[in-house]
Amino acid sequence: MSERLIDLDALALRSGEATWMEVVLEPEAPLLGGEQLALEEVPIAARVDVSRTTSGYALRLRAPVVVTGTCARCLGPARLVLEIDAREVDQGEVDDPDLRSPYVGEGLLDPLAWLHDAIALALPERLLCRPDCAGLCEVCGISLNDVEPGAHIHESEPDLRFAKLRELLD
Ligand SMILES: [Zn+2]
Ligand SMILES: [Zn+2]
Structure with missing residues (x-):
């Protein structure tokens, strides 16, 4: 079961309280400039931190992600280690859409969708086998x-x- 949602309200945190959990996620391998990359070491053990604020949640997602593909310069094998560290705020009790996280709906956090987007954001413009290839x-x-x-x-x-x-x- 990779499609796993975290029920934030069920954590029953009071304002100022925090907890964390490990979730095992299997994101799809990303595309970079039209090239299909691969992920090593999947499924990925990700850490999700949840802090209750006065009107919602502050969230943090951390995951080690290893991406492999072809070097854009020498066409040799390239391997990139990404330390994903993403943050989201979901102030569910206010109306401002800027304070809503796209990964939270009805009090449920979707860590897989979040990790998928965080990987895409963390990728460089081009994959290289080494910076000075x-x-x-x-x-x-x-x-x-x-x-x-x-x-x-x-x-x-x-x-x-x-x-x-x-x-x-x-
Ligand atoms: Zn030559
Ligand atoms: Zn290269």
């Missing part, structure tokens, strides 16, 4: 991560600066 050689396509920096050079069109230099030396 050197990418692929534009000429021959080998991974520049596998060669000494600057050591991989192709004999291509003659460099005009060198031609000038040679003229001067002649």
Whole structure:
């Protein structure tokens, strides 16, 4: 049973009181720029903190999430560890929609929908195998991560600066 809702009111917290629980969640693997990523180590043990405020709840969701996919630069395998730490407020007893959480309805918290969105928000624009990935050689396509920096050079069109230099030396 992955679709598990937390009945906040059933926790019977008084204003100022707090509790937490562990929930085991199996979110769908996210998409990034149209690419299907994968999640390692699912199901995920997430921690949900619930604090009762005077007019509702303050909520916190924490979960270790490991995302895998293809490096956008060198096309090698990429693995990213995300420490999800998200907060929500649901002041259910006031009318301001800004103070309502989209993950709480009728006093029930949906941690799976929340984690799903929190993962999407935590993803970088592009997945890289490492922050300084050197990418692929534009000429021959080998991974520049596998060669000494600057050591991989192709004999291509003659460099005009060198031609000038040679003229001067002649
Ligand atoms: Zn890479
Ligand atoms: Zn090359």
